[in-house]
Every structure is written in C-alpha cells, then in structure tokens.
Amino acid sequence: MTILKNRLFWPSLILAILLGINMFTSQQFLMIQDGHLFGTLIDILRGSAPLILVALGMTLVIATGGIDLSVGSVMAISGAVACLLISELGDQNSVGSVLLIIGIAIGASLLLGLWNGVLVAAVGIQPIIATLILMVAGRGVAQLITEGQIINVRSEPYATLGSGFFLAVPVAFLIAAAAVVLTILLTRRTALGLLLESVGGSPTASRLAGIGARRITIMVYVVAGGLAGLAGLIYSANIRSADSISAGSLIELDAILAVVIGGTALIGGRFSVAGTVLGAILIQTLTVTVVAIDIRPEANLLFKAVVVVALCLSQSPDFRAKVFGRFKSRPAAREVAAA
Amino acid sequence: MRRSMSVAVLGGLLAVSTLAGCGGDKEAGSTGGGDDKIVLGFSQVGAESGWRTANTESIKASAKAAGIELKFSDAQGKQENQISDIRGFITQKVDVIAFSPVVTSGWDAVLKEAKDANIPVILTDRAVDSQDTSLYKSFIGSDFKVEGEKAGEWLAKEYEGKTGDVNIVELQGTTGSAPAIDRQTGFAEKIKANPNLKVVKTQTGDFKRADGKTVMETFLQSTPKIDVLYAHNDDMGLGAIEAIEAAGKVPGKDIKIITVDAVRDGMTALAAGKINFIVECSPLLGDQLMEVVKKVNKGETVEKRILTKEGTFTPEQAKTELPNRKY
Structure with missing residues (x-):
C-alpha cells in the first residue's frame, strides 16, 4: 500500500493509461523509420520538450516561493531574435553562425530573467506583479522585433533543434533531458537544492542563517529565463518560423500545472524535478490523446479539465481517505461486530 | 452637506453641457456634408x-x-x-x-x-x-461560408468520376469563431453530394502553425489512410506540411492540401506544389x-x-x- 501513498503514483498511473490508449489508437506507436525512432511516443517526447524546459525553470522559481508569468513572452522574444538574425544571414546553413545566434538569443533570455530577478529580489515587487510586467510588455517587444509578421527561416541546422534526430532520438528531447539531469545534479548533489528550499520556506530566516537569499532568488529567475529562451528556440525551430503572437501563449499556465501535478506546492519550499517532468509529459500526452481518440473540438478543453481534476483529487490525501477509507474500514468494523 | 450640494450642482452642469453637446452635433452633422x-x-x-x-x-x-x-x-x-x-x-x-x-x-x-x-x-x-x-x-x-464552399467545390471536381473512398482530415480554426464555423459548414455542404468524400477527422488547430503541426502528427499516426487535408488557414496548413514531411510523405502528392487565406507564405508553398489549392480571403x-x-x-x-x-x-x-x- 505504500506505493499508493507516493505522490507520483497517481500521475504515473494516469500517464500509463493515456499512453495505453495511444498504443491502441496509433498505427505507429514506436518504430524505426528513415534510421531514427518514429511514432506517437516519439511525437509526445519531442512535443513535450519546450514544456519540460519551461516547467523546470518554473519549479525552481516556485521552490523559492515565487512565480514566473513571463516565460511565454520570453519564448516569443528568443524565437523572434533567433529567426530575425538567421533570416538576415548570407548562408543560413552555416552551423557556426546559427550556434552563435542561438547563444545570442539565450543570452537575451538570461537578461530578461535577470530583469525579473532584480524586480523581485532587489526592488521587492511581488513576483506575480513583477513578472506580469514582462509577460505583457514582452509579447509587445517580440512583435516589435518581427514587425507583427511571421519570419520564416530556411536553416537546416536551426530546424534540427526542433525536428532533428541525434543517435535516433529527437534532439529537442535530448536538450530537455540534459537540462533535467543537470538540474537534478546541481540541486541534489550540491547544497543548492537545500538553499532553494530554505529560501522558499522563509527568506528572512535563510538570510539570518547566512544564506544569500537575494542572490539565490535572482539566480532562479535568470535560470527560468534562460530555460524559457531555449524552449522558445525549440518551438520556433519546430515550425521553422517565429510566430511572435502565438509562441508560448498561455504556456505559463501549463507549466504551473505541470509543477503542481509533480507535487511541488505553490507556497514554495520542497520541490520535485522528476515530478515536474512527469507532469509536463502528462500534459503533452493529454493534448495528443484528445486528437487521437477524436474528441470533438468543442469538448476538448472539458476532457482535459476532467482528467486534471480527477488527477488533483487523487493526489489529495484527504480525498483518498474519504473515498478509499470507507472500503478499508468496513471489514474492520465487521470483525469488531463479529467479535 | 455642503459637499453633496456642490456635487449635485456639478452633476447638473455636466448634464446640461452633454445635452448641449448633442444638439451641437446634430446641427454640425447636417451641414458638415457640404465640405x-x-x-x-x-x-x-x-x-x-x-x-x-x-x-x-x-x-x-x-x-x-x-x-x-x-x-x-x-x-x-x-x-x-x-x-x-x-x-x-x-x-x-x-x-x-x-x-x-x-x-x-x-x-x-x-x-x-x-x-x-x-x-x-x-x-x-x-x-x-x-x-x-x-x-x-x-x-x-x-463570406467565410463561400470560402468553404469554394474549397469543397474544388475537391468535388478533383475527384469527379472516381468512386474510391477519399479520407479527408480537417484542421479547424479557433473553436467557436465565425470563420471556423462557416468554413466548416460551407465545405461540408459542397462535398455532401459525393458519399465517397469523407471527413474522417476534424480537430482545432487554433489558426496556429505549431498547433497545426501537432494535430497533424497525431492525425497521421491515428488514421490509416489520409488523402486530403483541409486547413482553415494557411498557417495551420504550413505547420501540417512540416508534420507530413517528417512522416516521410510528400505534401501535395501523397496528401492533397487545401487551405484558405492566400498570404505570401501560403502562396510560396502553393507555387512549390506543397499545397494544391488556396481559397483567397483578401x-x-x-x-x-x-x-x-x-x-x-x-x-x-x-x-x-x-x-x-x-x-x-x-x-x-x-x-x-x-x-x-x-x-
């Protein structure tokens, strides 16, 4: 029964059920085509990469008791910067220039993250307000960069980021996986994770205990900005164009949902990177499943809502105790009566 | 008491001035046409x-x-x-x-x-x-409905005299928006007469490129044979082309594509033969x-x-x- 109490048991179970459904509906769930892995499972892993990256940053921010609403706008800006610069290249297929441009775009995203971090930690604005500024203004900046148009690029090295394969595995997923492994190593093998949780628990107590709470807070926003920028690059590389209006729109909500599904509380403190990754993959699988099982477009948000509500209820110990507790207590009561 | 009096007076003044403003407009409106x-x-x-x-x-x-x-x-x-x-x-x-x-x-x-x-x-x-x-x-x-009808007419003509089943998938615009509803009904009405033309899947791609790609990926995995894609705008069609190419199929040949809008990016794909027909929405x-x-x-x-x-x-x-x- 202990496995039932693990907070990741229920999300895992629902993910397994959804994947099971997809195995039946899909013609090609997992196979090899053109020398690389192919099929619904690969589509899900590749498609969930931007959300995993954004949710990863969000987990760290939420662990310190903050929140970052600007991630979608940062995605749009980073994609816009990259596509604008690449479209002006003489040779769009030059790997060196594309790598340099990717670096510039991520650099810009880190700066945007620094802006958020300074507003929150140095100026002392509440995180939800501080990041709301960039959420609204950032989308405007992205549209200014692209002049309201969709910028197309014909760069193969750049497209690889979104739809390429390395060792038969999608590059986008490898990038997300690398970011996850790095985050887990940094937070669980060093004292960083502990410091994050202590800042989330109580910034004042942490500062009095000698932890640079302000520096740590700024750092998580910078990291969240960088990861969102990377997600924006994958998003735009996937469609070989910068769509500043729809890139990353409402992704902040999906990211927060992924964090919550993963068992990290919004008040800060204890956090679970693995849980967030599970949550992000679950959300993407849900999106794919809606189409695969042919739910009508009008009902598709409702279907997602029902699954999410069921999931959140199943994670609540109080709710479980009420529903399952009844089944358990009855035989016990009968034994007592018999005795 | 004094304050509430002054508020009332001010309110009265405002009301009078608005009335005067309306009257002034009417007079000016009748003479203004002569400029x-x-x-x-x-x-x-x-x-x-x-x-x-x-x-x-x-x-x-x-x-x-x-x-x-x-x-x-x-x-x-x-x-x-x-x-x-x-x-x-x-x-x-x-x-x-x-x-x-x-x-x-x-x-x-x-x-x-x-x-x-x-x-x-x-x-x-x-x-x-x-x-x-x-x-x-x-x-x-x-007229968004006419646009849908034009798309349907082209398809019916394209498969005229052929009896084999034609599986159509549809990428809808934003759920509930007028263009999405009308483009869907117009199209459906025109292909109704040909029972072999079947819309096997329809799902929203929210008029976006990325969503068009994701939905098309799943269509390709879950539908055995897709002959035609009808997308409610160019952008979703362009996203879907990416998905079709990634699945090792040739857009425009293995899967015929019809879109609506005719923006430059869509026209470029049409000229390259990746889209077969575009209905203009000018x-x-x-x-x-x-x-x-x-x-x-x-x-x-x-x-x-x-x-x-x-x-x-x-x-x-x-x-x-x-x-x-x-x-």
Whole structure:
C-alpha cells in the first residue's frame, strides 16, 4: 500500500493509461523509420520538450516561493531574435553562425530573467506583479522585433533543434533531458537544492542563517529565463518560423500545472524535478490523446479539465481517505461486530 | 452637506453641457456634408497578424488615392477602446465612420449615437449582431461560408468520376469563431453530394502553425489512410506540411492540401506544389470601402452586404501572383 501513498503514483498511473490508449489508437506507436525512432511516443517526447524546459525553470522559481508569468513572452522574444538574425544571414546553413545566434538569443533570455530577478529580489515587487510586467510588455517587444509578421527561416541546422534526430532520438528531447539531469545534479548533489528550499520556506530566516537569499532568488529567475529562451528556440525551430503572437501563449499556465501535478506546492519550499517532468509529459500526452481518440473540438478543453481534476483529487490525501477509507474500514468494523 | 450640494450642482452642469453637446452635433452633422474633402474615421481591430497589417495598409493607401482624409485609430483588440474611438469620431464630426468590430455584440448604444448625429457607419471585415440593421449602411467583407464552399467545390471536381473512398482530415480554426464555423459548414455542404468524400477527422488547430503541426502528427499516426487535408488557414496548413514531411510523405502528392487565406507564405508553398489549392480571403478591401464611403456621403443608397473581391489559386496561378503579394 505504500506505493499508493507516493505522490507520483497517481500521475504515473494516469500517464500509463493515456499512453495505453495511444498504443491502441496509433498505427505507429514506436518504430524505426528513415534510421531514427518514429511514432506517437516519439511525437509526445519531442512535443513535450519546450514544456519540460519551461516547467523546470518554473519549479525552481516556485521552490523559492515565487512565480514566473513571463516565460511565454520570453519564448516569443528568443524565437523572434533567433529567426530575425538567421533570416538576415548570407548562408543560413552555416552551423557556426546559427550556434552563435542561438547563444545570442539565450543570452537575451538570461537578461530578461535577470530583469525579473532584480524586480523581485532587489526592488521587492511581488513576483506575480513583477513578472506580469514582462509577460505583457514582452509579447509587445517580440512583435516589435518581427514587425507583427511571421519570419520564416530556411536553416537546416536551426530546424534540427526542433525536428532533428541525434543517435535516433529527437534532439529537442535530448536538450530537455540534459537540462533535467543537470538540474537534478546541481540541486541534489550540491547544497543548492537545500538553499532553494530554505529560501522558499522563509527568506528572512535563510538570510539570518547566512544564506544569500537575494542572490539565490535572482539566480532562479535568470535560470527560468534562460530555460524559457531555449524552449522558445525549440518551438520556433519546430515550425521553422517565429510566430511572435502565438509562441508560448498561455504556456505559463501549463507549466504551473505541470509543477503542481509533480507535487511541488505553490507556497514554495520542497520541490520535485522528476515530478515536474512527469507532469509536463502528462500534459503533452493529454493534448495528443484528445486528437487521437477524436474528441470533438468543442469538448476538448472539458476532457482535459476532467482528467486534471480527477488527477488533483487523487493526489489529495484527504480525498483518498474519504473515498478509499470507507472500503478499508468496513471489514474492520465487521470483525469488531463479529467479535 | 455642503459637499453633496456642490456635487449635485456639478452633476447638473455636466448634464446640461452633454445635452448641449448633442444638439451641437446634430446641427454640425447636417451641414458638415457640404465640405469638399470627405473625412473618414476608421477604427481598426489591432495589428494581430500579417493579414490585419495588410488590411490597414490597404485602407490607408486607398484613402490617400481617393482623396479622402482618414482619421485612423487602433483599438488594440479591445472593444472599450473601439467604442471610445467611435465616440471620438462623433464629437469630431467626421463625415463617415467605418470600423472592424473586435467582437460581434454590444454595439447598439454607440451605433445609435452615430445615427443620431447623422453620421453613416460602414462595417468592414467582421459583422455585428445588432437586431436593428438601420444602425449601419453596409458591411464589406469576406463570406467565410463561400470560402468553404469554394474549397469543397474544388475537391468535388478533383475527384469527379472516381468512386474510391477519399479520407479527408480537417484542421479547424479557433473553436467557436465565425470563420471556423462557416468554413466548416460551407465545405461540408459542397462535398455532401459525393458519399465517397469523407471527413474522417476534424480537430482545432487554433489558426496556429505549431498547433497545426501537432494535430497533424497525431492525425497521421491515428488514421490509416489520409488523402486530403483541409486547413482553415494557411498557417495551420504550413505547420501540417512540416508534420507530413517528417512522416516521410510528400505534401501535395501523397496528401492533397487545401487551405484558405492566400498570404505570401501560403502562396510560396502553393507555387512549390506543397499545397494544391488556396481559397483567397483578401484583406485588400480599401478601394471597395472608399467607393462606398463616397456613395454614402452623397446620400446614395448602397448594398447592405458587399463581398470582398477574392479568387482562388492553383499552383500555376500562384507562380504568377506571388511577386505581387504584399502580405
């Protein structure tokens, strides 16, 4: 029964059920085509990469008791910067220039993250307000960069980021996986994770205990900005164009949902990177499943809502105790009566 | 007590001045028509897409060419901005007001004000749901249902005389939006007569490229044989092309593609043979608008519903048209 109490048991179970459904509906769930892995499972892993990256940053921010609403706008800006610069290249297929441009775009995203971090930690604005500024203004900046148009690029090295394969595995997923492994190593093998949780628990107590709470807070926003920028690059590389209006729109909500599904509380403190990754993959699988099982477009948000509500209820110990507790207590009561 | 008195007095003064303002408008409205240069107040939805930008530019250029003074305002996607823009035009006593309504409902009050001030109103691109159609003179814009019908007609002709099953998948626009609903019904009506043309899957791609790609990926995995893709705009079609290519199929050959809009990116794909047919949804209604503005300013009657001049494109036509595409 202990496995039932693990907070990741229920999300895992629902993910397994959804994947099971997809195995039946899909013609090609997992196979090899053109020398690389192919099929619904690969589509899900590749498609969930931007959300995993954004949710990863969000987990760290939420662990310190903050929140970052600007991630979608940062995605749009980073994609816009990259596509604008690449479209002006003489040779769009030059790997060196594309790598340099990717670096510039991520650099810009880190700066945007620094802006958020300074507003929150140095100026002392509440995180939800501080990041709301960039959420609204950032989308405007992205549209200014692209002049309201969709910028197309014909760069193969750049497209690889979104739809390429390395060792038969999608590059986008490898990038997300690398970011996850790095985050887990940094937070669980060093004292960083502990410091994050202590800042989330109580910034004042942490500062009095000698932890640079302000520096740590700024750092998580910078990291969240960088990861969102990377997600924006994958998003735009996937469609070989910068769509500043729809890139990353409402992704902040999906990211927060992924964090919550993963068992990290919004008040800060204890956090679970693995849980967030599970949550992000679950959300993407849900999106794919809606189409695969042919739910009508009008009902598709409702279907997602029902699954999410069921999931959140199943994670609540109080709710479980009420529903399952009844089944358990009855035989016990009968034994007592018999005795 | 003293404060509440002064508030009452101030309120009274305001009421009087508003009344006076209304009266002044009426007089000016009746004489204002005699000016040699027509003044047109135009309130645009915003600048949310390349299509909209082309629409704005067309209106500005046509006004200049027709010698009409244009007072342009951008509502930035908000109805309250648009209502205050229109009120502004009424106080400025422009000759004609034109606007693209952000949403369909909630216009009766402000349109009544314009009517009382004797200023004719023309709607462009999007309709309003007012019961009283005397509130506006004309509505110039595309008929989304006709667009769907054109797409359906082409497909029915393409498979004329063939009896084998044709599996169609449909990428819808934003759920509940007028273009999505009308493009779907128009298309369905035209292919109804051919029972072998079947829409096997339909799902929303929200008019976005990335969503078009994701949904098409799943269509490809879950549908054994797809012959035709009908996308409600070019962008979703372009996203779907990426998915089709990734699945090792040839867009335009293995899967025939029909889209709506004919923006430059779509036309480029059409000229390259990746899309087979595009139904145009033209933003270039500036010239037609200026004609109507001149007519209503003279007091002539105009048609209540004017369709934008738009065509359809095949790959060959796209090659000749592509260099002229401004948007």
